[in-house]
Each structure stands twice: as structure tokens, then as C-alpha cells.
Amino acid sequence: MDESGPNMGPNGSNNGDLNSFEIVNKADVEEINEDLGEEEWVDILGSGHIKKKILKKGEPDTRPQRGDLCVVSGFGKLEDDTIVETFDNLEVCVGDLELVHGMDYVLPLTEAGEECQVEITARFGYGDKGDPTKNIPPITKLYYSLTLHSVLPDFDLAELSVEKRLDFGVKRKTRGNWFYSRGDISFAVQCYRRSLEFLDSANMNTNDASQELLDSLIKERVHCSNNLAQAQMKLGSLEPALISLNNVLSLDPNNIKAMQRKAKVLSERNEVDEAIGILKQAQRLLDTLETDTDDATVLSKLSGDKKLVQSELKALYAKLKSNTAAEKEIYKKMFSKPLAGGPDDQEPDKKSGPAGSFNKLLLMLGITAVALLTAGGFWLRLYHPDLFSEYLWNVD
Template sequence: MAISCSKPISLHTITEAALVLPEAIIGPKGLSKRILEKGISWQTPTPGDEVEVHYSVSLQGAEYFDSSRDKGTPFRFKLGQGEVIKGWDEGIATMRKNERAIFTIPPELGYGEIGSPPLVPPNSTLVFDVQLISWYPIRDISGDGGIIKKIISEGKGWATPNESDEVFVNYVAECENGVVISKSDEEGLEFSLISGHLCPAMSKAVKTMRKGEKAELSVKFSYGLIYCEDETSKIDDLVPTCPNLIIHLELVNWRTVVDITGDKNILKKITKNGEAFDHPNEGSLVKVVYIGKLEDGTVLERRGSDEEPFEYICAEEKIHGGLDRAVMTMKKGEEAIVKISADFLNFAAPMVYEIKLIDFETKKPFWKMDPQERISECETNKNDGNILFKDGKFELASNKYDKELITKNEKRKRAAKYVEYNHSFSDEQKNQANSLRLSCYLNEAACKLKIGEYKEVTKLCTKVLELDPYNVKALFRRSQAYMGTSDLEKAEEDIKRALSIDPNNRDVKIKHKELKDQRREYTKHEAKIFSTMISRIS
């Protein structure tokens, strides 16, 4: 900080007022602070922030000899960067906006043994009258000095955009010499943070901003490389004359985009927020209006209207599973655009759905049900699963008997779940519950057999056998699973045990014959391999 001579002024009145207020000592080196006027907020600047102050300075016991107030221009500097004496860096870091204080700064935190001739002699104690007008928070977004953000105007709220959101901004990007190279239209610009716009610094910075925030970005070359959206443009020609960028950026608003599956196969962009916090779950009756389009705008599907919405029950395959999963993340009254990838659809092109959730009715949570309600719900789910199984929809049927992840944090309740916790059941209800539970385990095992999940089959059948050691169906299905994993000894053990319980069971007899044939073929295969090994040794 340079000190210049100006007309001496007398602040005798201020000094007398200051003596009325208590003095505080800052740090271990004797810096003292006496507040003249309190600030208007609780926040204080942090190292790196650009602060703006008015000051007057004097030697201890003397008249003030320098003042920014006389010059009519506030003094600016970056806090904690060594641009001013240490006493300023330490003292001003404790101030609030509009606060005015007297700082008494010892030589060690001022100009030390050398002083600042001719105005400040060696080993001088300085007295500063400082008012903090404002400051601009400055943040190193990239962590390496590549993107420095100076907040010009604070935003509202606390939320900031997420990685997959679509943002609406105003911006002007220019070289350090002031030449504008890109800017948004008068209406602003909307872009996806996944795709980015102009340069990597834009997306990085926006993710740290709040609604309405205005900032100035100082961007080094490595973060300022421009996305070449126009292949004919010669952006590389700008590099020698414009290695670094200054971007004036305002975050106007953003639309939340939810990655339903976590792999960007189902993306939901919220265009209108819904009500409350609840959303549909499996079994909910929902009322929706939606239009399904290709990306070029071609309409392929249209269902419902505001007057007569389309009604269906979630997770019953009445609409495409991807769209159904998106609906189960929506709130009442929410409107959204759902994009489903071609791979997820098993279709030639992705689909875009414009959808509105008019209303929904959820099932009562199982933990709120009384014992009889749980039993009834379990029977309903089991019967629904049976119908799906007969239709060859084994995955959906399995979901009715069991639970699976719909999203990262939401689980479906399996039919058996409703009757697992039976401490409040009567003896008759316990018998009903155990019978239903065994039936659900066995039915789910049948589904898993159809889709080749043999390890799950063995687990489910083992659960049944722990409750009913003589259950022939469980032994039979577990033996099939063991055959599927070529664990033939265990398969034969279960088959023989099933036959000892029910010697006339036709299905078990047929499977026993298949097992014998399989073991015979396996024995021949082993003998052939052994014979080949012996011939090579000889």
C-alpha cells in the first residue's frame, strides 16, 4: 500500500467517540481495534477477496496525513495476498460491511524497522481509521488458479445447479484486451451442463453459482479452450492474441435434470415443480397426460388430457417401463420432459416424453397396515405375480414376489415382506402368513429358474426348507438350480430326498432321469479327458 501526502485533517471528535467503545486485541502481536460504527451483516471477507475501503492514517499521537476520503476514491486490494501491510490483512478480515473502526498497528505489522520515508519513520506505530465499504468474494474454482471467480452480485437462496441440469445464463466473453469473442443473445442462452458451452470454465463456474448471481471469471488458456461448434470457424487463430479469457457471467435460472437410472439412460428435466414431497410408488393409481415424440418432433404416442387424464397403476407394464420409472419420481402437479435412450427402449432412436402428473393415490405403507391388511396385500401381490408368470413375464412376476431397486434409494416391497414381521399376528394369522410366505418364495424361485438366476433359486428354496424340511417343490426346484450350475451331486441329493417324500411324483421322476443322463454324459466326458492325458504322458 503506497502512502501519499495530503492535507492534514483533524479527527479529534472521532477519536473521542472511539474512546467510549471497548478496544479489542487481534492476534498475538499487539494489533488493536476499536469499532466506531457497527457493520450491517454477520459476514466478513476471506483471504483472496477483493475489498474496497476508505481510510485515513496517522502516526500515533499525531495528525492524519493521508486519506482516501480526500481523494474521493475508495482503495481496493486483495485481502491476504501481501498487497498491503500485515496489520491491514489481519484487521480488515475481522470487519463487516459498512463497519468503521480505528486500528492501532504496531511496527511489526506495519513498516517495521525501515519505515516508509519520508512520511513513516522507522519503528512507527500507525493509527488507521478504516471503513469497509464492500468486498467481492474471489474463489479459485479449479484449485490451480485456472478459473478465478469474482462475485460481483450475490445470488439468492443456497441451491446451485447439479451436473446434469440445464441452465439459463447471460454472458460476455472477451480477451484480456477487451475484444469480445462471444456473447449471449438479448434473450440469454440455455445449455446443458453435460454438453457445456463455449469453454470448460463456463460449466465449472455455473455449478458454483446461485440463482441471480453475477460473476467475473478470469480464465487461463487450459480452461478457456473454446468448444468449436462451427467446424468452419478458426477459433485457433485467436489463441496467440487471446490466450486468456474474461467472462462476465450471470446465472438467471436453471431447470433441474434428474438422472433416473444413474447412467443417463433416463433423464427427467423438470419444467414445472410439483406440490409437497410425496410421489407415486409401485401399485399407486396415477393420472397423467403425456405425449411421446422422436427428437425431430414426430409424435408417436399421445395419452390423456387435463379434462380426462390417462389412469394406470404403476409397475404393471401399462406404459413403457422407463417412463413409468420417471413417473414414480414425480410430485403431484409436476411437469417434466423425459428423455429415454434408444438402448434402454430397445428402439432405433431415443424418445422424448412431455408428461404431467395430474394426481395419484398411493397404497398404505406396509408398516402402517394391521395384520389382516398385510395378509390381504400379500395375497393380491402373489395373485398379480401368478398372472404375470402365466403371461411369460417372469421378471415382472418376480418383482411382485420380491423387491428390487427402482432407483438408487427406493425399494419395492415384495409380497412376502408383508407377512415377514408377524409378532402382532394371531395364531391363525401366523399360519396364513407362513403359508403365503412359502408360496411367494417358491413362486419367485420358479421365476428365477426361467431367467437363469440359479443362485437366487437355491437361496429361496433353502429358505422354504428351513421352514418346511419336507417341501417337495423346494427340493425339486433347488435340484434344477444345481443342475443349472453343474453341481450334479447336490442336485441328485435333492432329487433322491424329494422321491423319498413323494415316490410317485411324475415331474420329479422325469427330472431324476434327466439327471442320470446328464451324469452319464459327464462321466464319459471325464473318461475321455483322462484318456487323452494318459496318452500324452505315454
């Protein structure tokens, strides 16, 4: 990490891991705020990427911390004063990447009731891709007007209604999808993980929730976990991806997409037999679904899924065959290696004929006898230690 912030992806795009992302050191925040006055620009990171100027001071000792819920309003504009985004009384959690990335550095330095101006370069804004949907060009500096209305510190997820948690979860999943589409995979993973914290029903009061709402909650958890697995696979994090896929299949055992992805993960871990088993299960499920419907659209999708599964199975069988051949070759080399001092060290005329064959036979019998005696000794020692000690170690 350089002095200007989190690691960047190719071409300067944001691609940091917010699990280890420190917004601002607490001591630095206090020091900055002591010197922070009206009509003064403060370079938050010391690199010129994020600058802030207070227009109206807020209430002392009300700065939010990571995870706190804030209500903010404001707008962002280009250098020519073209407004490209607005937000009014928007609820955001510090560190959840709900606004442009640089705002997660600004909010911990802002007090409730404060009004300020913020300048954010492309590195902590929309990167080298910009955002065509907002008419933000690539590599563009943005100028924000920001008001922090209120801060709800340390809010308890368990106290939020099911509707609110579903809403928060879906928003973060959607944000993760946006980062994934831009190639910012680490940020996507962070958003998906945060989304699942809201969608997890383990610490949720669902007594008054309708069945329809609960079904929506499970559906979103399945989608988000599946997306998380795909992002983790992109990063090469196979073990976390496998956990995410198992979570999907625990909620939706017939999820074909999760089965295919799990087979891919297992294949990359060289667990080919298990991968084949998963795809065979998916194949049987697709056959059943195909016989249970007459809908042309559904049948067309099932047909496409079946072709994909068959193609993946074919590739796995080829890999299994290749692995088996490689293992045989290794065993062949292991057992065909000449033994020092054995018959292969003798002169050719002494190895050929009945005498040579008899010597080889004796050698093989001797090796087998030693192996059997050793295995028997270990077996006795393991399963009959008392007998073993009395029989082998006691002296008359």
C-alpha cells in the first residue's frame, strides 16, 4: 500500500480489500480535526487525492466510525459545474462503499450537522472507467457538496426490521454487482459479505414477518452467496468459494449454478472424482426438471444447462483419464527403479537365464517377507500393545 491509499488494480482502478482497510488512524483524525477550520482546505491523505473544506461546523464529538449509520445529503459535479450525482437524506454505513470510495475517508472526519466541500480524484472516485450511466468521464476529478445530518453509532442489526435488513442487504448486493462488472473484485467481495450480514436470519426477529418476505430473504441470500463464490473464484480463493457454495446448496440444494461452480472449484483443487459426482447429480436433476415441465422457455434453458453440464463432464473425464495415466507412470517409475546391489548391478550374462530369474524371485520373496513382518509388528503394536510388549520385548 502506498501513501495515497489502498492498492489499485490495473490501469489505476480501485481494487483494495476493505477487510484490512483502515479508513483513517484515530490519532490522525484527532490531529487533523484540531487544525481543521472554516475556509481551510485539508489534504486528508497528504497526497492530494482527497481534500475537504468545512463550510459549517457540526456538533463536537459526533464523528462517525466504521460501521456507523449516517444520513447524508449532497451532490457531485465535474470541473465545469455539471452535476453528475445527487443524494438526499441517504442512509449509508461508513466503510460499506455505498458512496464514491473517497467518501469513506471523509465521513469519519465529519461531524453531525456539518456542511463541507470535498474534492476527490479519480483514484478514489470512478477510476479510469468513469461511469457512463452518470456521464462521468474516465480519470475525472469530482467536486462534492456534503451535509452530514445525523449519526447512529453502534446500531444493532438485530433491532432492525426484516424489511429494513432486506433493503440494506439488496442494496449492498447490487453495489457488489456494480463493482464486479467493473473488475473491482475485492470491493465486490466486501459488498457481498456485508450484504450477507444484513440478510443472515440467525440474529433476526422473524416472528412478525410474512412468509413472502422470508422467502425473499432466502432468495437474496442464495443469489448473494452465489455471487460471492464467483468473485472469490475470480480471486483464486478456492476454500472460501467452496464455503460460499456450500452455503448456497444448504439453502437451495437444487441450485444448478452452484453445483457447476462447486464442481469447478473441486476440479481446480484436483478433486476430480468429487467434481464428477456433483455434475452427475446436476445432470439427474436437469433430467427430472425437463420431464416435469412443458414450458418452451424453461425447456430451452434446461437444454442449454444440460449441454453445459455434459461439456463439463466430458472435460472432467478427460482430466481424470490424464491424472490416472500420470499416476500409473509415476508408479511404473517407482517400482521399475533398479535396486543398488541387486540383480541389475550384475553383468548382463549373469542376469540372463534361469539363474537370473531365480535370483530375482528370491529378492522379491525376501522383500515381501520383510514387508509382511514389519506390517504385522505395527499391527500388533497398534491393536494389541500388551501382547506386543510381552511377546517381542520381554526376555526370559
